[in-house]
Amino acid sequence: MAEEKILRFVLGDQLSRGISSLDGAEVGRDVIFMAEVMAEATSVKHHKKKIAFLFSAMRHFADDLREEGFTVDYLRLDAERNPGDFGSALAEAVERHGVNRVVMTEPSEVRVLEAAESWREELAVNLDILSDRRFLASHEDFVSWATTDSGAQPKSLRMEYFYREMRRRTGYLMKDGEPEGGQWNYDADNRKSLPDSIRPPSRPRFEPDSMTREVMRLVAERFDAHFGDIEPFDYPVTRKDAEAYLDWFVVEALPGFGDWQDAMKQGEPLLFHSHLSTLINCGLLDPRECCEKAEKAYRDGRAPLNAVEGFIRQIIGWREFIRGVYWLKMPDYADSNVLDATRPLPGFFWTGKTEMNCLAQAISETRANAYAHHIQRLMIIGNFCLIAGIDPKEVQEWFLIVYSDAYDWVEMPNVVGMALFADGGFVASKPYAASGSYINKMSDYCGSCRFEVKQKSGEKACPFNYLYWNFLSENEDVLRKNQRMGLVMGSLRKMKQNRLDEVRSDSERFFANSEMQGWGRTESA
Known part of the structure; x- marks a missing residue:
């Protein structure tokens, strides 16, 4: 034989x-x-x-x-x-x-x-x-966790409870069956704005070798009409360089990641972020080795608990949870649009040319680097698309186009569930909507913007301020049913009619301006 x-x-x-x-x-x-x-x-x-x-x-x-x-x-x-x-x-x-x-x-x-x-x-x-063993939870594991004994699916899932189960299963940051430090989640300690005195660490560069240069010439020739800049190119493209980048992060950036992971700074697209998601999602790095090296840094006293816990949570909590939601809810999940958002994606999403400096920064950095960190994606780009009522299909496609770590399984649930609340709360317990005050607190973008972040109405007002209240007003019937929205919806109901008229008038003027003209879902040059 x-x-x-x-x-x-x-x-x-x-x-x-x-x-x-x-x-x-x-x-x-x-x-x-x-x-x-x-x-x-x-x-x-x-x-x-x-x-x-x-x-x-x-x-x-x-x-x-x-x-x-x-x-x-x-x-x-x-x-x-x-x-x-x-x-x-x-x-x-x-x-x-x-x-x-x-x-x-x-x-x-x-x-x-x-x-x-x-x-x-x-x-x-x-x-x-x-099966793909690179994920820590199999499809069967997630379905078992996400469904009741009768096989029914709940109306919502919460990552936090899945994350705790993954901590128990993996043993990461556990001690005698309990979470290290006495609590599961240190997210409340990870929301500091970046002081002017703090400088992000200098990152290693991985210069393109002859093979990479050959590929870059091919891409420049065959995909010239595609979004983004190909130069400069300094991604690790080998297993050896990917390991070196992980080691650098654990030593140099991880210690500051916890405090400032939600911070944004003009001209600093990476700050203390790992920038490893592209390498993990294509397989050059294994999620387990990333968690193990980070945990060892904590055990050795080289990185604080809030930094290591936040990093591990992103991998075994959020990354695994999002993948589980994708396979659990597809194919219908892609069509979710509970808020009936139908406005087209603005043309400046392809150019980065907008007078709103926060969006100009996040989109321009995305165009240059095929990367933006999670707060830029969620609280600048996603937040704008949410409160402006942009069609979820167009936002999904844009995210899939522009980021080097984006694949359908990770991009879609993040956009549909987390950024746009288009699934009605299956993933997120409330919409992640915010006015300009949040952006001003967590970044230095507003100081270089032509709009006034503290002004609530009028042509000089930050558009995030009136679009936020307009979003709440447009979606009041859906959002008033959300328990976590009770306080803010109460404020909306108490808003005087003349103030509400200002919000609507400012929003209508904004949607009619030239920056908001959509280019359609197939435009990416």
Whole structure:
């Protein structure tokens, strides 16, 4: 009987040596197949820097596998024989190598998984789709946690309770069965504004090598119409450099991350943030090693508890929770729009050219870096889209286009559930809506803005101030049912009619101005 020959198909966000599709791979027998295809690069007009990062990281990963002795069939985007989509490329690879079986790890997105399921019927060999062990909670784990004994789903889920279960399961920051320090969550200690005397640490740069430069030229040529800047490019694209970046963060930035993780400062897009989500989501870093190194820093007295707990919470709490919600609620979740938000995305979301300085900063940094930290995303960009009533579909697509760490599974629930409250409270207990005072407290953006953050009405008033109250007024029927909104909705009901008329008039003027003209969902240049 002939020995079974296996084609092991590795996707671009599965760049982990320990990925399940590589379990039992044998040098000299199996073929590892990887492919850059136009259909994936243009499923939306992804940021140029994201495409360059993934293609370069994929090529470096393929070289690492070759150094181990594996046969790697790597299909480049510009290869003459590239058919342009995963299914066709895989079928041609199966025929080319004469394999008996194809093995792959489950795709992270519903869209790609549905395509993979169709390949079972199209391929002339067996296709095994294995679970993705890089996540700490399996699909079954999350469903078990999220449903009642009768199998029913509750009307809402809260990350905090899931996070506590994950702490117990992993043992991270636990002592004798109780949370380290006596409490589960130190979020209240993580909301300080950044003093002028504090300077963020200098970050290491990872200069592009010849392989990355080749990819950058390809992206500049093939994806010129896509959003974003490709230069400068200093992402870690190898496992070795990703590990070095993690080590740098734990030593240099993690100690300050706790106090100032919610702070924003003009000209400082990274501050004390890890900037590791892109590396974790594509597989160059494992979430467990990130948590373990951070916890060790706390145990060794090199980082405070509020910093380490906040970092670990983002990974085993929020990241795992969001992934669980995605698979639990799809495919209908993508269409959620409880607040009936229908306004188009403004044109300045593609250019960064707006007189609102906070948005200009966050969007321009996104355009330059394919990155903005979580408070910029939630409380500047997301907050604006929420109180301006922007169509959730358009916001989802924008987030998926612009961020290097964005995949459907992580982007969609964050936008639908957290930023826009479009799911009616399944993920967030209340809308994360705020006026200009919050932005002024947590940043220095307002000092360089042409609008006056302390002015409530009129042409010079910060638009966040009147849009906030207009949002509450427009959605009063829905929001008054939310217990956590009782105080602010009470203030709305007590608002004098002339003040409410000012809010509506200012908002109507704002929505009619040239900055708010939408360009449509397909525009990204």
